[in-house]
Structures are given as C-alpha cells and as structure tokens.
Amino acid sequence: MLLFDAHLDLSMNALEWNRDLTRPLADMRRREYGKTDKVDRGRGVVTLPEMRRGQMGLCIATQIGRYVAEGNPLPGWHSPEIAWAQTQGQLAWYRAMEDAGQMKQIVDRDGLDAMVALWSDNPPPDAPIGYILSLEGADSIVNLSYLEKAYESGLRAIGPAHYGPGRYSPGTGSEGGLTPLGSDLVREMDRLGMVLDATHLTDEAFWESLEIFQGPVWASHNNCRALVPHQRQFSDDQLKELIRRDAVIGGAFDAWMMVPNWIRGKTTPQETGCRIETIIDHIDHICQLAGNARHCGIGSDLDGGYGTEQTAMDLDSIADLQRLDGLLRPRGYSEADVTAIMHGNWIRRLNEIWS
Numbered sequence: 001m002l003l004f005d006a007h008l009d010l011s012m013n014a015l016e017w018n019r020d021l022t023r024p025l026a027d028m029r030r031r032e033y034g035k036t037d038k039v040d041r042g043r044g045v046v047t048l049p050e051m052r053r054g055q056m057g058l059c060i061a062t063q064i065g066r067y068v069a070e071g072n073p074l075p076g077w078h079s080p081e082i083a084w085a086q087t088q089g090q091l092a093w094y095r096a097m098e099d100a101g102q103m104k105q106i107v108d109r110d111g112l113d114a115m116v117a118l119w120s121d122n123p124p125p126d127a128p129i130g131y132i133l134s135l136e137g138a139d140s141i142v143n144l145s146y147l148e149k150a151y152e153s154g155l156r157a158i159g160p161a162h163y164g165p166g167r168y169s170p171g172t173g174s175e176g177g178l179t180p181l182g183s184d185l186v187r188e189m190d191r192l193g194m195v196l197d198a199t200h201l202t203d204e205a206f207w208e209s210l211e212i213f214q215g216p217v218w219a220s221h222n223n224c225r226a227l228v229p230h231q232r233q234f235s236d237d238q239l240k241e242l243i244r245r246d247a248v249i250g251g252a253f254d255a256w257m258m259v260p261n262w263i264r265g266k267t268t269p270q271e272t273g274c275r276i277e278t279i280i281d282h283i284d285h286i287c288q289l290a291g292n293a294r295h296c297g298i299g300s301d302l303d304g305g306y307g308t309e310q311t312a313m314d315l316d317s318i319a320d321l322q323r324l325d326g327l328l329r330p331r332g333y334s335e336a337d338v339t340a341i342m343h344g345n346w347i348r349r350l351n352e353i354w355s
C-alpha cells in the first residue's frame with residue numbers, strides 16, 4: 001500500500017551526515033562503520049531505495065538550519081545568514097535529486113495528483129519520490145523578505161520552532177511564547193498560504209500561534225502526552241484543537257516519543273519492548289479523541305538524528321513501516337481507515353489546502 005511520510009530530514013542527512021541516500025542501505029551503513037561523529041553512524045534506516053521498497057512514494061521533506069547565540073549548547077550556526085545558506089545547500093541537494101530523477105518536488109494540486117497517480121498504479125521500480133518542502137525551525141529565515149523567496153523555491157510549510165530557544169519561537173525543552181518576530185512570521189505565512197506545522201512549539205507558542213494564524217495547520221511528527229508525558233508530545237487539549245482545525249498528526253518513530261521514561265543514549269528498544277505496533281497506541285488515542293480516523297498519519301522522523309538504536313526494535317529499515325497495514329487491521333481499523341492512515345489523510349488534506 002502507498003505510504004506517505006510527513007516528516008523526513010533527507011537533505012540534512014545528505015549534507016550534515018554526508019549520506020548518499022541514492023545508495024543501498026547496506027552500502028550507506030558500511031561507509032560509516034568506525035565513525036563516531038554522530039550517535040547513529042552505521043545505524044541509519046532511511047535511503048531512497050528503501051523508501052521505494054516500502055512503497056513510500058510521497059513525503060514531506062525538510063530543510064533545517066538552527067541559529068545558536070553564544071552560550072547555546074545545541075548544535076547550530078552562528079548567524080541566521082549561515083543557517084539560511086545551509087538550507088540553500090539542502091535545497092540544492094533536492095534539486096540535484098530531481099535532476100537525477102530520484103525525487104520530484106510537489107508544490108500544488110496538479111503536481112500532487114500526478115505523483116499520487118504514478119505511485120498508485122504499479123510504479124516503475126525507479127519511480128521518483130514526491131516531496132513537499134517544509135522548514136523545521138524557522139531560524140534560517142533571515143527576515144520576512146526571505147519567506148517569499150523560500151515560497152518561490154517550493155517551501156509550503158514551516159514549523160517555527162525546533163529544540164531550545166529560537167529566533168521566532170522557543171521549542172522542545174524550552175518555554176515561553178512566540179517572539180515578536182514569530183508573530184510577524186506566522187502572519188506572513190498566512191498571507192502566502194503556507195501551512196503552520198505545530199510540531200515542536202512550546203505550549204505557550206502553540207496556543208498563541210493558533211490564535212494568530214488562520215490558515216491550515218498540521219503536526220508533521222507528534223505523539224501523545226497522555227502516553228509519553230513530556231512537553232515534546234501534545235496534550236489532549238492540544239490534540240483536540242488540532243482536530244478542530246482539521247489537522248493531520250503524523251506518528252513519530254523516535255523511541256523516546258513512543259514509550260515513556262526513555263533515556264537517550266542509555267535505554268535500548270529491547271529494554272522497553274518498543275515495537276512498530278507501539279505507534280498504534282498513539283494513533284488510537286488520537287482517533288478516540290476525534291471519533292474517527294481522519295486525523296492520523298505517519299510522520300516517522302526516522303532520519304532525524306537517530307537510527308536503529310532509538311526506534312522500534314522490529315524496525316531495521318523505513319520499508320518496515322509497510323507492516324503497519326497488517327498491524328492496524330487486528331486493532332479494529334477498517335480498510336478505509338488503514339488507507340487513510342497510511343496515506344489518505346495527508347493527501348486529502350493537501351488537496352483541500354491547495355484547492
């Protein structure tokens with residue numbers, strides 16, 4: 001079945017991890033053996049061939065570039081302009097993938113229709129993977145005049161926050177509302193018809209931005225606080241508000257967001273029994289709040305700085321997400337619901353947003 005993944009950091013993996021995502025997974029891992037500069041070296045699970053093997057023909061793919069002021073211990077760039085340049089390098093990689101026939105950017109309804117048609121009816125083995133460009137953390141938008149430039153290069157969604165303090169909004173592990181720049185940013189996103197990705201916003205910034213922003217909202221990669229108590233996950237009130245705004249929420253496969261009490265770098269998937277099926281607890285929680293299965297999808301984040309050491313123990317490749325098909329049915333989901341969760345909800349929502 002066609003799979004839609006609403007959150008992959010493909011270009012970050014290409015540029016910062018130096019991963020050639022066109023290569024087979026085993027080749028990519030082999031080149032990393034012995035390297036220790038990133039915790040997930042040799043344990044990545046995402047390549048373009050693996051996406052094709054898993055029938056993942058469509059995704060939302062990010063640009064990402066954090067600005068860090070002096071004293072901020074998080075990894076990042078020392079000026080917004082450097083962060084912008086990083087995202088432009090990432091864009092250049094996506095363009096090169098398009099030139100090579102590996103990927104195809106989707107910016108409107110016609111493009112989406114074409115890629116859905118390609119992937120729904122026996123796609124060729126080398127079919128390009130359709131991607132919608134999103135920005136994770138808005139620090140790299142030097143000033144609002146850059147937003148229009150970004151839109152012109154295909155950017156269709158922005159999550160203003162990521163981890164820690166941000167120029168537009170504080171994010172995961174931080175507190176406080178939107179900065180003054182952040183309020184202007186979401187207004188300008190509204191004007192341009194961009195989607196607000198609520199993922200990573202602090203609780204304060206979440207409520208504040210949803211008040212200001214009247215356009216379409218989604219949460220590309222977010223699980224439930226009721227199951228994993230941490231500010232990174234959404235509370236039931238937040239989930240209900242997203243449902244009210246007709247958002248789709250992508251289930252994330254980062255193990256610390258799937259099961260409670262995970263300690264990064266210490267806990268192992270085997271210790272917690274975290275499995276692919278665990279995500280269905282989160283999906284189910286949201287479906288129960290909504291009273292239907294229209295608001296859940298996949299937003300795996302499976303290349304977001306971790307690999308097999310920090311995801312479901314029965315997941316070795318992103319292609320394994322295809323098993324959700326068989327796991328959802330025994331949990332009481334109808335064929336129509338399963339289709340909606342695997343790809344239908346994201347496609348429906350994008351069609352509505354772009355019509």
Ligand SMILES: [Zn+2]
Nearest residue numbers: 136221301304
């Ligand atoms: Zn993220």
